[in-house]
Amino acid sequence: xxxxxxxxxxxxxxxxxxxxxxxxxxxxxxxxxxxxxxxxxxxxxxxxxxxxxxxxxxxxxxxxxxxxxxxxxxxxxxxxxxxxxxxxxxxxxxxxxxxxxxxxxxxxxxxxxxxxxxxxxxxxxxxxxxxxxxxxxxxxxxxxxxxxxxxxxxxxxxxxxxxxxxxxx
Amino acid sequence: xxxxxxxxxxxxxxxxxxxxxxxxxxxxxxxxxxxxxxxxxxxxxxxxxxxxxxxxxxxxxxxxxxxxxxxxxxxxxxxxxxxxxxxxxxxxxxxxxxxxxxxxxxxxxxxxxxxxxxxxxxxxxxxxxxxxxxxxxxxxxxxxxxxxxxxxxxxxxxxxxxxxxxxxxxxxx
Numbered sequence: 001x002x003x004x005x006x007x008x009x010x011x012x013x014x015x016x017x018x019x020x021x022x023x024x025x026x027x028x029x030x031x032x033x034x035x036x037x038x039x040x041x042x043x044x045x046x047x048x049x050x051x052x053x054x055x056x057x058x059x060x061x062x063x064x065x066x067x068x069x070x071x072x073x074x075x076x077x078x079x080x081x082x083x084x085x086x087x088x089x090x091x092x093x094x095x096x097x098x099x100x101x102x103x104x105x106x107x108x109x110x111x112x113x114x115x116x117x118x119x120x121x122x123x124x125x126x127x128x129x130x131x132x133x134x135x136x137x138x139x140x141x142x143x144x145x146x147x148x149x150x151x152x153x154x155x156x157x158x159x160x161x162x163x164x165x166x167x168x169x
Numbered sequence: 170x171x172x173x174x175x176x177x178x179x180x181x182x183x184x185x186x187x188x189x190x191x192x193x194x195x196x197x198x199x200x201x202x203x204x205x206x207x208x209x210x211x212x213x214x215x216x217x218x219x220x221x222x223x224x225x226x227x228x229x230x231x232x233x234x235x236x237x238x239x240x241x242x243x244x245x246x247x248x249x250x251x252x253x254x255x256x257x258x259x260x261x262x263x264x265x266x267x268x269x270x271x272x273x274x275x276x277x278x279x280x281x282x283x284x285x286x287x288x289x290x291x292x293x294x295x296x297x298x299x300x301x302x303x304x305x306x307x308x309x310x311x312x313x314x315x316x317x318x319x320x321x322x323x324x325x326x327x328x329x330x331x332x333x334x335x336x337x338x339x340x341x342x
Contacts (some may be wrong), residue, residue, distance in 0.1 A: 007224065020251045032252045039254060048217070052250040080220040080246050082189045082261045085204040086212060092251050106338065113332055114339035122203075123328045123333070130321035143331035148323040152299035155316045155324055158282070159253075159292045162312025166282035166293070 001102040005111050008053030009071065011039040015070040022140065023094040027129060051077045051091065054111050056104045064098065071096045073162060074108040078119065087123040088116035105138065127155060170231060170271040174211040174280050177222035177242065179214045182206040184239040185222060186220060192263040196298060220246040220260065223280050225273045233267060240268045243277040247288065256292035278311065 010018065017037040024030045043050045056072035063069045072095035079089040090112050095105045113124050124144075128135050139148070147153050158166060177185060186206035193199045212219040225241035232238045241264035247257045259281055264273045282293055295313075297304050305315070316322045327335055 024252065029252070034253055043249065043255065050247060050255050050294065074205050074220055075249070075251055077247075077249055078219055079246040079248065079258065080212065080244070080260055082204045082244055083193060083198075085208045087217055088250060091249055097250055110337075110339035113327065117285055117332065117336045122332070123326055125324065125326050127322045128325055130323055136323075142327070142335055144325050144327045145331075146323050147326050150319055153296045153324045154299055154305075154318065155294065155296055155322045156308055156313045157292055157294045157316055158308075158311065158313045162283060163286075163291075163293055166279050166311055167286040168279070168283075 001058070001099070001104075003056055003058050003071075003099075003102070003104055003107070005054055005107050007055050008044070010045040012053065012055050012070060013037045013044070014039055015055070015068065016073050018068075019070075019073055019094050019096070020092065020097065026094075028112070050117075053074050054115075055107060056095065056099075056125060058099070058106055064096065068096070071099045071133050072104050072108055074088075074112050076112050076116075077081060078116075078121070079125065080084070081123055084122040086119065086121045088112060088119070088121045090124060090126040094159070106142065109142070118143050170227065170268070170273075171224050172227045172231075172240070172268075172271070172273055172276070174223055174225050174273075174276050177213070177224045179210050181222070181224050181239060181242075182209040182213070184237065185209055185224065185244070187237075188242055188263050188265070189244075189261065191265065192261060193296075195263075196220050196301070199251040203303075220244055221284070223277055225264065225268075225277055227268070233265060237265070240265045241273045241277055243281050245281050245284075246289070248294070250292055253291045255288060255290045256294060257281060257288075257290045259293060264297070274307065275311075 014037050024033045043137045053075045055070050075092040076090045079087045183206045222244045224239050230276045244261040245259045248258045250256050
């Protein structure tokens with residue numbers, strides 16, 4: 001299939017917001033999405049962006065029945081390992097269902113890896129849900145490690161009231 | 170115990186590097202530490218730093234037996250949740266063993282949360298090893314949820330050869 005991968009620009013935020021909701025639906029967590037198109041525009045395209053994005057596009061003749069040509073995205077940011085140094089974290093990787101199986105997901109992830117290496121990163125990190133077997137199989141086939149299984153790392157989070165309480169001076 | 174928490178300066182990187190190694194020894198993985206104070210200086214104190222760091226300092230009269238007054242640190246960076254917005258990831262939190270039990274760890278954690286709040290961060294995230302019960306209890310007591318247990322999230326990593334191989338695929342696009 002004919003597709004291209006390019007850096008996201010501010011005009012892509014509408015489609016990225018749409019696909020963020022689609023991904024959340026797939027992960028059975030739609031009610032968790034509070035971010036809007038406007039938030040993405042402000043947070044991703046200001047002087048000190050919180051994230052970077054890449055989008056996968058198909059030509060007009062392959063557009064979806066709703067008319068979309070932007071059919072996949074990856075959202076990432078730079079992070080740090082106190083052991084390995086510069087790292088890149090891939091927050092989201094998504095391809096619309098009808099465009100899967102064509103190498104688009106792999107192309108997006110490879111691009112993030114390439115950009116990370118160019119920036120001097122030594123790790124590409126992300127998370128996946130344990131029941132998401134198709135994604136887990138995909139990632140494992142690309143040669144990654146599940147460091148929760150192999151090393152025992154657990155992902156922890158503080159938010160809402162607990163975080164407010166911690167943040168009190 | 171009298172201590173203060175302040176933002177790290179470039180000159181603290183040697184101490185932070187020392188403590189990174191102490192933490193790695195505690196986590197049974199000292200051979201995993203590949204960076205030195207030089208990378209910390211370059212990456213934490215440049216135009217667009219990859220991380221920020223707070224250090225905990227005690228007065229001279231309380232220095233450690235080897236003579237250190239910088240006795241703890243918290244290293245963190247900003248992240249983004251596509252569901253909730255700006256967040257903070259606490260990469261390391263460490264207090265030298267002889268200084269534990271004095272509220273320094275809690276002080277560092279709270280200070281990171283306060284920094285995050287000022288930047289409108291809605292989440293503070295971190296990872297902890299499953300066998301590290303004192304740390305798991307510490308974070309649970311502060312209201313942290315274990316998302317691996319409650320929601321099934323697994324941490325995945327590409328590094329070394331697997332990362333090179335993946336990046337090489339991009340040239341074929």
